[in-house]
Amino acid sequence: MLVLITYDVNTETADGKRRLRKVAKQCMNYGQRVQNSVFECVMDEAKCKEVEAILVKLIDKNKDSLRFYYLGNHYKSKVQHVGAKPSFDVEGPLIV
Amino acid sequence: MLVLITYDVNTETADGKRRLRKVAKQCMNYGQRVQNSVFECVMDEAKCKEVEAILVKLIDKNKDSLRFYYLGNHYKSKVQHVGAKPSFDVEGPLIV
Numbered sequence: 001m002l003v004l005i006t007y008d009v010n011t012e013t014a015d016g017k018r019r020l021r022k023v024a025k026q027c028m029n030y031g032q033r034v035q036n037s038v039f040e041c042v043m044d045e046a047k048c049k050e051v052e053a054i055l056v057k058l059i060d061k062n063k064d065s066l067r068f069y070y071l072g073n074h075y076k077s078k079v080q081h082v083g084a085k086p087s088f089d090v091e092g093p094l095i096v
Numbered sequence: 097m098l099v100l101i102t103y104d105v106n107t108e109t110a111d112g113k114r115r116l117r118k119v120a121k122q123c124m125n126y127g128q129r130v131q132n133s134v135f136e137c138v139m140d141e142a143k144c145k146e147v148e149a150i151l152v153k154l155i156d157k158n159k160d161s162l163r164f165y166y167l168g169n170h171y172k173s174k175v176q177h178v179g180a181k182p183s184f185d186v187e188g189p190l191i192v
Binding site: 004006007008010034035036037038052055056059060061062063064065066067068069070071072077078079080081082083084085086 | 163
């Protein structure tokens with residue numbers, strides 16, 4: 001299934017910047033960066049629980065926000081992209 | 097239906113900053129800001145086409161990225177939130 005992970009990490013402090021790097025790094029292990037703080041991850045239920053548990057531990061729940069969107073298995077028609085592709089070090093094809 | 101709008105606007109220039117403000121302002125007219133550049137909009141097909149057309153015109157397609165995710169009508173179980181709520185001027189309830 002496709003799981004969309006989006007986050008806002010408060011980077012006002014050095015600690016926040018560190019959290020942001022860690023969150024991004026973990027997300028990269030599970031999916032495809034499509035925007036700066038938006039990842040698309042095609043994974044099963046077990047992997048999904050795994051990354052959720054990791055990210056929940058990394059963030060500061062009082063300062064950061066983490067959202068998961070479950071788009072199921074038939075997701076290709078549910079995603080539309082306009083404009084530039086991310087300039088990050090991405091692996092695998094983008095869903096366009 | 098729930099439509100998720102996510103964007104990355106390149107703000108390296110004053111023009112980019114202006115585009116970002118305009119995109120955010122338009123998104124606010126159609127939905128709920130849940131993260132800095134993530135909006136959840138509950139709307140029908142017509143409104144969806146309307147906001148898509150507006151946003152596509154506002155962005156610079158060579159520099160900015162815009163993504164739409166269509167989560168259908170039964171979306172409440174498809175969204176999970178962890179951590180802080182957005183500190184923006186939000187209207188209406190968040191989907192938690």
